[in-house]
Amino acid sequence: MRCSFVVGAMAVLLLSVSLGCQKSSSTSSGGGNSDSRPTVAYVTNGIASFWVVAEKGVEAAAKKFDANALVRMPPKGPGSQKRMVQELLTLGVDGIAISPISSDNQADLLREISERTKLITHDADAPKSDRICYVGMDNYVAGRACGRLVKEALPEGGTIMIFVGRLEQANAKLRRQGLIDELLDRSDDSSRYDPPNATLKGEKYTILDTRTDGFDNSKAKANAQDAIVKYPDLSCMVGLFAYNPPFCLDAVREAGKIGQIKIVAFDEDFGTLQGIEDGEIAGTVVQNPYRYGYESVRILAGLARGDESVLPEGGFLEIPHRIIKKDNLQEFWTELKHLLGEPDSE
Amino acid sequence: MKKILGISTLLVVICVATSVMNPQFLTAYNLQNVIRWTGLFGVISIGAAFVIITGGIDLSIGSLIGLTGCVLPLLIMQHGWSAPAALLVVALLGLGVGLTHGLLITKLKLRPFVVTLCGLMIYRGLARWLTGDQTQGFGQEHETLRLLATGKVPLPFVTGFEIPSPVLIMLALGVAAAVFLNKTVYGRYMLALGRNEQAARYSGINTDAMTILAYMICSTTAALGGVLFALDFNLIQPAGHGDFYELYAIAAAVLGGCSLRGGEGSIAGVIVGIAVMRVLYNSINLLGIDTQLEFTIIGVVILGGVTADELAKRWAASRRAAAERA
Amino acid sequence: MSSTTPLLEVRGATKRYPGVLALRDVNLSLQPSEVLAVIGENGAGKSTLMKVLAGIQGLDAGEILLDGKPIRIRSVQASLDLGIALIHQELNLCENLDVAANIFLGREPLRHGLIHEARAAEASRKFLQMVGLDISPRTPLHQLTIGRRQLVEIAKALSINARVLIMDEPTSSLTQHETENLFEVVDRLRERGVSLVYISHRLGEVKRLADRVMVLRDGENAGEISKQDITHDKMVGLMVGRDISRFYDRHPHPAGDVALAVEQLRTHAHPRRRLSFQVRAGEIVGIAGLVGAGRTELLETLFGVERPLGGTIKVRGEATRFRAPREAIAAGVALAPEDRKQHGLILESSVEENIGMAGWFRHRLAGGFFNRRRQAADAQAMIEKLNIKTPHARQMALYLSGGNQQKVVLGKWLALAPRVLLLDEPTRGIDVGAKEEIYHLMDQLAAEGVAILFASSEMEEVLGVSDRVLVMHQGRIAGELARSQLTEEAVMQLATGAETTTVSNL
Structure with missing residues (x-):
């Protein structure tokens, strides 16, 4: 008796939910194999505005190259990335572009993908896997570029704090290492690793600490605030993930230390760009997530149609970093707005 | 059996609906994935059920998973311990954490919510500190050990479908837990003290010992879960590994008919409960529903299930009354 | 007395619970300024009847008249609005609030949207005086003895102009002195024109207070005794329906x-x-x-x-x-505790389990397994030996009358000798x-x-x-x-x- 009731209630619930979503899925993301277009998937390593820009690139390329593109942003680290990938494999997608959270330890997952469909990496590479190619930036080089920005902001030297979402990721590690090596005037060696929590003293520059927040916004802001309190004579904050610099800026503003504490940024968060325009942030090193998304889909769609010519030489499509400072900000910003606005204006 | 009929039917309904809308759901590959997730989360949910049945709560499960998931590879990979020794340490860690929780709750009369909430923060911080926030994993080594979580056991007479090992671990644990809970004196003690701790104590039941035991079971299965998750993911981020998992376990227990007031619940219900959640996750993706809505849909289904259950109880009670009147 | 229109009248009240006919065609009439004692064994239907009047339960059949006009009591609030207040056996007061706040709980006088505490305190004084309580309305409730709390509850009832006051076992946790005090308050209320329905097991009290006694047995009217005829033996005789020498x-x-x-x-x-x-x-x-x-x-x-x-x-x-x-x-050593429902029984467990619980460990099977057979046998033996009235051993203890619940507690211990x-x-x-x-x-x-x-x-x-x-x-x-x-x-x-x-x- 009682069960029939439960079943009834649940069936109605489930049906209404799934029907509601069926409608939206057929227009954009879901669908799977119902049409002849290739279906490709773009998997990020988390949720961030950075990836929202990439998603625009994915959408633009999907339109241009007539492909069905699914974007998956895992909300909870490796577990949900694994689950989402497996579900994409169940759907039978024709190719997956993934930003592996940790290439070494995700060898199984990458193998699982490469055995079942075409695998490329973007944003962070997995050189030991069977990925067909990598679309991204050389993070170590970008890190060193960031270090040069710090040097420009603090010609007399000073103390520096680094803020980042996760240090476990290769891109974060490399960026940080590039930054540190540049500040300490070391030679190029991207395999070096300085553990966090240890103060690194160079001739002019001292790196006090590296604070991680695990993609937790409140933590990111608290980290920045705490650093200002803990080190009253702090002279520079470097935010390595897109959302870090705006929080650093907030914290510095609240503490009334604009100018006294320089901020150097990574990526093109709106707050970061605004900060550069207002002269509160010294500069930023930007990647080009839009092109990560765009190129990934372009390559996967080509491969799905059997076109090998889409592959870059040497399996590495470098999307170079750029340095954005106040003098070239407007140009970049207009371009970014233009890129984001493109799908609408067509 | 009757108690879990409702939730089991819900599971079947979701499965049938999903496979009708997307036949890919029924592929061996997908089913194996779904039941492996169910096995992994089932292990921790079974432990959580014990605490909930005694009227308590354990919010530290996820952090303990994170801590044990970090300690195991740390000992094996960085300190060169043998796998059995490392597993032993992790098991002792789980037992010790549960014992500490239990003692604080029974002897100092601290609220379980507070004790385990602090545990949630303490173990997470410890995991990050011990590892220096470095991602842990086994790389390409220890494939044998990793079979505990990644292995598959073929079924007789069936080809193309193999049972993932976490499912077998969960089933073994589930059977042991169900027997313990329903057929032994100690399990019945837990049910009794969950309903009315004072009356149980006045009846000569060592309520403190039973409460402590429940927390030890919970933390030890969390440690086991931590090991399995670590072996399965092979990628343990100290800051996030296991985050939120206690709430899945609690939600599964509630879906499976456990009362948060204590004294009620079945192991089978908890397993079906966690299966419902895993299948929901799967079907949301397979049906192309926006993944941003994952939590919303699962929340709505749990709420709907609990509401329907409550309404059905009342309806059944009034039916019974009417029947007896006639 | 019987010639006037009754203040409150119940006619043909019938109420069923699962498995029990709690009330069958019960009649009750209450005159103005009358103290009507309702007595009966537990399970005779007293509590059900009172719950109906207080709006906690509805009737399956029958009608209720106030001042000769039929009324419907759909909720506790409706009952209070009609001037009927129930003073529970377990008091419904908030220990963390003061006396005045308790009296005006849910009806707090407001000023600018905030509670006007001074006015609440002032208004409380009058009602406290009526019940003979000489305390400050600002006294926190937890500082008062049980007896005084009960008087606060009565004051609360008076504050809503209750014309009918139902008291359910009011003296069960009072001292001798507090009991005497309560009797005086009852006398005073009767003089002020309040009618009281007084439920008690203590026949001495009933004899002291009641103008009339109404006896219920097995959910039916078993008889009435007018003031001059109230004797201990007569009351018990009607309640039990047999000789209790x-x-x-x-x-x-x-x-x-x-x-x-x-x-x-x-x-x-x-x-x-x-x-x-x-x-x-x-x-x-x-x-x-x-x-x-x-x-x-x-x-x-x-x-x-x-x-x-x-x-x-x-x-x-x-x-x-x-x-x-x-x-x-x-x-x-065994103890049947004072608070049966909290300490003696697990109300949501079966009679069988409650009886068997204390013996689980003693009678366990090898490996700590539970001996269901032994428990069932012990429970059956105790149900027979103690004459526990329950439809079956699997019945929840919750559904048993107080007497049978106590027998279950005793059965638990007797099984252990x-x-x-x-x-x-x-x-x-x-x-x-x-x-x-x-x-x-x-x-x-x-x-x-x-x-x-x-x-x-x-x-x-x-x-x-x-x-x-x-x-x-x-x-x-x-x-x-x-x-x-x-x-x-x-x-x-x-x-x-x-x-x-x-x-x-x-």
Whole structure:
């Protein structure tokens, strides 16, 4: 008796939910194999505005190259990335572009993908896997570029704090290492690793600490605030993930230390760009997530149609970093707005 | 059996609906994935059920998973311990954490919510500190050990479908837990003290010992879960590994008919409960529903299930009354 | 009196619960300024009838008239609006608020959207005066004794202009003095034109207060007694429906060896008092005293619920130091606690499980497995031996009447064959029929050599059942009375310490 009731209630619930979503899925993301277009998937390593820009690139390329593109942003680290990938494999997608959270330890997952469909990496590479190619930036080089920005902001030297979402990721590690090596005037060696929590003293520059927040916004802001309190004579904050610099800026503003504490940024968060325009942030090193998304889909769609010519030489499509400072900000910003606005204006 | 009929039917309904809308759901590959997730989360949910049945709560499960998931590879990979020794340490860690929780709750009369909430923060911080926030994993080594979580056991007479090992671990644990809970004196003690701790104590039941035991079971299965998750993911981020998992376990227990007031619940219900959640996750993706809505849909289904259950109880009670009147 | 229109009238009230016909065609009429006592065994339908009047339950059939006009009481609020207020056995007050806040809970006078505390306090004074409470309306409730809290509850009822006040076992947790005080308040209310429905098991009180007695039995009207005819025997006769001459029937039970010896015992409740006494096998020893005299604390200390601060307890010659009830039980000591529903039973568990629970460990199978067969057999034996009225052994204890619940508690212990049986208020809230059965059971157990120590607030019970009585006063044993010395006056004198002689006429 009682069960029939439960079943009834649940069936109605489930049906209404799934029907509601069926409608939206057929227009954009879901669908799977119902049409002849290739279906490709773009998997990020988390949720961030950075990836929202990439998603625009994915959408633009999907339109241009007539492909069905699914974007998956895992909300909870490796577990949900694994689950989402497996579900994409169940759907039978024709190719997956993934930003592996940790290439070494995700060898199984990458193998699982490469055995079942075409695998490329973007944003962070997995050189030991069977990925067909990598679309991204050389993070170590970008890190060193960031270090040069710090040097420009603090010609007399000073103390520096680094803020980042996760240090476990290769891109974060490399960026940080590039930054540190540049500040300490070391030679190029991207395999070096300085553990966090240890103060690194160079001739002019001292790196006090590296604070991680695990993609937790409140933590990111608290980290920045705490650093200002803990080190009253702090002279520079470097935010390595897109959302870090705006929080650093907030914290510095609240503490009334604009100018006294320089901020150097990574990526093109709106707050970061605004900060550069207002002269509160010294500069930023930007990647080009839009092109990560765009190129990934372009390559996967080509491969799905059997076109090998889409592959870059040497399996590495470098999307170079750029340095954005106040003098070239407007140009970049207009371009970014233009890129984001493109799908609408067509 | 009757108690879990409702939730089991819900599971079947979701499965049938999903496979009708997307036949890919029924592929061996997908089913194996779904039941492996169910096995992994089932292990921790079974432990959580014990605490909930005694009227308590354990919010530290996820952090303990994170801590044990970090300690195991740390000992094996960085300190060169043998796998059995490392597993032993992790098991002792789980037992010790549960014992500490239990003692604080029974002897100092601290609220379980507070004790385990602090545990949630303490173990997470410890995991990050011990590892220096470095991602842990086994790389390409220890494939044998990793079979505990990644292995598959073929079924007789069936080809193309193999049972993932976490499912077998969960089933073994589930059977042991169900027997313990329903057929032994100690399990019945837990049910009794969950309903009315004072009356149980006045009846000569060592309520403190039973409460402590429940927390030890919970933390030890969390440690086991931590090991399995670590072996399965092979990628343990100290800051996030296991985050939120206690709430899945609690939600599964509630879906499976456990009362948060204590004294009620079945192991089978908890397993079906966690299966419902895993299948929901799967079907949301397979049906192309926006993944941003994952939590919303699962929340709505749990709420709907609990509401329907409550309404059905009342309806059944009034039916019974009417029947007896006639 | 009967010629005027009744203030409140119930006609043909019928109410069914699952498995029980709680009320069958019950009639009730209440005149203005009348105290109507409603008596009956537990399960006779008193509580149901009162719940109907208070709007907690609806009727399946029948009608209710107020001032001769039919009314419908759909909710507690509706009942209050009609001027009918129920004073519960368990008080419905908030301990963390003050008296005035409790009186105006849900109807707080407001000023600018905030509670106007001064006005609430001022308005409370009048009602507190009516019930003879000379305290500040700002007194936090938790500082008041149970008796005074009850008066606050009555004041609250008066504050909504209640014309009909229903009191459900109002004296069950009051001291002698508080009881007297309550009677005076009842008299005063009657003079002010309030009508009262008074439910009680204490027939002495009924005789003292009631203008008329209405008796319910098995959900039906069993008869009415008008004021001049109210006698103890007549009331009991109608309630039970049979002769109860063997109420305190006693068999001789010669005292044996000392089963329980207490020396210089100090409890948490009264750390500076030292208690010494003995109970012999086959002896029934009563503990009398006012509320707060330390009776419950003594029994709980003997049972290991609380650890003693000092002194020795010997059970059958062996010195013990129980750290938990389970150790007391292992030594052959059992306690039927005062708070049956909280401490004695698991209400959501079955009768069978409640009886079997204490024996699970003792009767476990190899490997710690649960012995269901043994439990079922024990439960069945106890249901028969104690005449527990339950449809089946799997019935939830929740659905049993108070008397049968108490029998389940006793059954739990008898299944373990204890040597020392401690009973705390063994018949509180229990109807006459079940009381009689419990007295017989105590008598029988004593004859079998069990040492029984029981605490009771009911004078009749203490006098009727005990071989010997220990009277406690403020944590010490004020005196000991042998059966030959037992009189109500003697007990009260000891129980009240110095100011004895003034409070004695019940």
